[in-house]
Amino acid sequence: MSSTRRLSPFRVGLAVVVTAAVAVGGYAGFDRWQSAHAADAQQSWFAAYTDVTATPTFAFEDVKSAKGRDVMLSFVVADHDAACTPTWGSAYSLQGASDSLDLDRRIARLEQQKGEVGVSFGGLANDELATTCTSASDLVGAYRTVVQRYDVSTVDFDVEGDDLTNHAAGKRRAAAVKQLQDERRAAGHPLAVWLTLPAAPGGLTSDGTTAVAQFLKAGVDLAGVNAMTMDYGQSKGSSQSMYSASVQTLQEVQRQLGILYTRSGTPLGDRTLWHKIGATPMIGQNDEQDEVFSLADATKLNAWARERGLGRMSMWSLNRDTTCGSNYVNLSTVSNSCSGVDQGGVLFADVLGKGFTGGIVAAASDVTKAEPSATVQPTDDPKTSPYPVWSADASYLEGTKIVWHHNVYEAKWWTSGDLPDDPVLSAYETPWQLIGPVLQGEKPVQQVTLPKGTYPSWSGTKQYDTGARVLFDGVPYQAKWWNTGDSPEASTSDPDGSPWVKLKDSEIKQILSDLQQ
Template sequence: MTVTRVDPTPVRRLSILRLFIAVVVTAGVVVGGLFGYQLYAAQAAGTTSSAWFGGYVDVTATPTYAFESPATNSGKQTVLSFVVASSADSCTPSWGAAYSLQQASDSLDLDRRIARLQQQGGDVTVSFGGQANTELAVACTSVSQLAAAYASVIDRYDLTTVDLDVEGTALQNVAANARRAEALALLQKERRAEGKPLAIWLTLPVTPDGLSVDGQKAVKETLAKKVDLAGVNAMTMDYGSSLAAGSNMAVAAEDALTATHRQLGILYGQTGTTLTSRTLWSKIGATPMIGQNDDADEVFTLKNATALNAFAVSKGVGRMSMWSLNRDVSCGSNYTTLTVVSDSCSGVDQHGQHFATLLGKHFKGTIDSLAGTVTTPEPVSSASLKDNPKTSPYPIWSADNSYLEGTKIVWHRNVYEAKWWTQGDVPDNPVLNSWQTPWQLVGPVLKGEKPVAQPTLPAGTYPNWDGTTAFTSGARVLFEGTPYQAKWWTQGDSPAAASSNPDSSPWVPLTLAQIAAVKASAAPSSPAP
C-alpha cells in the first residue's frame, strides 16, 4: 500500500472433543485420517473467528489522523501502519523508519491514543511492512532477532492479531520470505505455549487473476513453516496493466477474491490440508484503496464499496479493510488535482458518506479473532481521579495558570492538550460540542509513566538570558537550559514568567519540533561512502 511519507478477555475455548466434532461436521470428512496440527489449526482458525472490519491508518502521515476519535463506528477498529526496520538498526522495529516505538509514544502520543480508542470499545492491530522503507524480514537476517523484533511490538501494544503487508521487492525476496515464516512460526508456537493466541494475516497484492507467483510462493512458504494463518488479505487496488480499460473496480475486486480463494485452496491442499469452501472464504480478506488509486484510471467509488461489501458478506469473507481511514473524506476546494493521490482525502465527492461505513456493514466481529468481547469498565471512584505529579507525564492542571496552544496537562488521570490559549477552563467540563472547550482529550495516563523531562539544548547553543541584555524580536536564549524565543524587543523580562502569563511575556518556549530541528542541524553529517 502506498504511503506518502517517510489490542480483550479470552473467550472459552472448545474442548478437544468438541473441536474434533466441529471439524468433522465442517469438513465432512477427514482426508486420509489426518488430524494433525495443520488441519486442527487451519479449521480452528476458520470456524472460531467472526468477520471483522478494520481500516488501515497511516501512523506517520501528515496531517496526523486522529484514529482515537473515529468518525464512524466502523472506524473503532484500526490497523496501524507500518512498522518497518529502523534505519539505525536492521533488527529494531520503527514506525515508518521515522520513529522508534518510544519516540512514537513521546512525539505522536501513540500509546495514549491507542488506550483512548480502547476506552471507547475500539481496538488496534499493527501492520508490518508496506510499500515504502525496508521490511524487518528483509533487513534483519537473524530469525531469532526477527522474532524478538515482532514480539517487542506485540508486547508493547498487547496485540493478539498482527498483519504482515508484503509487497514490492520484499515479496520477491526468497530468503526474507523464509525468515519471516520461520520467525512467525517460532513466535506463534511460543505464545501458544504461554496461553497467548496470535492470529497472523498475510496482506498481499493481487490482480483480477488473484495472487501473483511471488504471492503464492510467500503463502506456500508460510504454510510450510507451520504458521497457522488466520488468512490472506488481498490488496484489491492498483491493478495497473492487469485491469482492462473501463473495468468496474468492484467487479475486478470480486474476480481477484474469487481467484485468491481458489489459489488458497490449492496451496492448503499441497500441504496435505483440505479445507471447505466456506472455511477458505473465512480466511480471505479484502482491502481496496478508496477513491483515487495510484493509477489515474482506477477510481474506487462509493457504489463500488457497496457492491464489494455485498459480495464479501454473501461469500463469508473473514475480513474487510481499506486504505485508508486517513483518506475517508472528500478533498477540500483547495485540493484541485484529484487524480494525484492524497494521504488525507479520497479524491472523490463522498456526499457526507464514509467508505468505512459502507465497507464495514455487517462485519461485526473483532480484530482479535480469538478474543472475547470488550469488558465493561468498572465504576470510577473519586480516589481513582486523584492526580499524582510523580506519576503524571505533564503538569497537573491548575485554574490559576494560563496555557498556550499545544500545552499538555494532566487532569483526573487523563492527558489533555490546549487547542488555544486558556485559563480557568476545567479540562473535563462536560460540553455538547468540541468547540465549546479549549481542551482536547488525548488519552489516559499510562501505567508506569513519569514526568516528561523539559526539553533542553546544550549550553552554548544560544546565549544564556540575563536581565541586563536587550533582545530583539526573534532572538533565542537559554534559560536554565530551556530555549526561548523573543516575541518582541525586551530587556529585564525573565522567561520564567512565560508559563504563568504567556500573553504578557515577551518570551515563548521553543516547541518540540523546533528543538528537534535545532538538534538535527547541529548533528555532524555522516561522511560520504
C-alpha cells in the same frame, strides 16, 4: 500500501480455471458439517488501515463511527541504521512514536471507546524487518517487542515490492512468525497472522503464492490472506469496473489458497477458505489515475463479500476517508488525507464495514484444521453437454471448446492430455480457460456449416495446394500444405500431423454473413 506509495508495477492477470463444482450427492452432509464448523470460528471483522506517520497526523482515536473503531496501525518497518530494530515508518522508534506522536496514549483512548488495534508490518515504502534482519533470534525478538508493547492479538504482514521478491527474507519471516505464534499460544495469548499481498484479476503473483507457501511450510497458522484489491493497471479490463475486478481478484485468490493448503497437507472446504480471505480496496482515487473505487463499488463489494463469507474487510486508508477540500485541486493525484471523490458525508468505513460484526481480537479457538474432502466430481453426459466431453486421448486446437465436470473450457493453445481442471496456481500453467458452467437444459451445440457449393466438397483423389478450402460434411477446412488423400476428419484427432485445419466458428459465421449480403 504506503503514504508514499509508488505507482504499482504492471500487473498482468488472467482469470484461470476454477475448482469444479461439487455434485449435489454426497455434499449435503459435508455442507452441514462445514457450516457448523464455520459458526465456531471468529466472526468476520472490519478494520481500516491508518498510516501512523502520515502528515498531517490522523486522529484515529477520534472515532467518527462504530466501523472506524477497530484499526490496523501501519507500518512497522526496520530502522535504516539498525537492521533488527522495529520503527514506525523508519521515522520513529517505538518509544519515539509514544513521545512525539502520543501513540501509546491514543491507543489507550481508542480502547476506552471499545476499539481495538492490530499492527501491520511492512508496506511498500520501507524494508520489512525480515528483509534486513538476518539473525533469526533478533528477528523474533523484534516482532515480539511490537506485539508485547501494544498487546495485540492480530498482526498483519503487508509484503510487497522488494520485500516480496526476496524469498530468503520470506523464509526468515515465516520461521520467526511461527516461533512467535507458538510462544504466544503457549502463554495463553492467541496470535492471528494475516498476509497482505498484491493481487490482480489473475490472483496472486508467483512471488505472492511463494510467500503463502513459505508460511504454511513453516507451520504458521494463517488467519488468512488479505488481497490488495487496488492499482490493477493493465490487468483490469478497460471497461471493467473496480468492483468487478475486485470480485475476480478475490475469487482467484481463494482458488489459489485452496491449492496451497491442499499442497501443504491441510485441505480446507470452500467456506473455510472464504473465511480466510480478506479484501483491502484503496478508497476513492487509486495510484493508477484511471482507477477510482467509488462508494457504489464499495456498496457492491461489501454485499458480495458478506454473501461469500469473507473473514475480513479492510481499506486504505482511514486517513483518506473524507472528501477533499476545495483547496485540493487535482483530484486525480492521490492524497494521503482525502479520497479524491465526493463522499457526500458518507464514510467508506461505514459502507465497507456494514455487516462485519466481529472484532479484530483473535480467539484461542481459531486453529486451522484439515477438513473432510468434498471432492465428488459430477459425470458429464454427452447428451446434455453443449460441447464434446474432454478426453485424455484427444488433441484440441486453439479455440476448441469442451465440457469437463459440468464446466465449459476453451483451449488457449494446442493441447492433448492436459486436465481442464488441473489445480494450477497461475494461468500460464494450463492450456485451458474456464468459460463457465454447463447450464440447465443445454443440448449439444450444432456444428456451424456452410451451404453446399460455398467451397468444393473434399475428394480423396484430388490434389490440394496450400490454402485450398473444401467442405467436409458442410464444415469448411483449409489446407496447411499440399496433400492428396488425407481426410479433413483426421484433423480432430491429429491436428499437428493433418494437412487440414477446420476454420474457426467465428470465421464460418463471417463467411455466412458475407453470403447473406
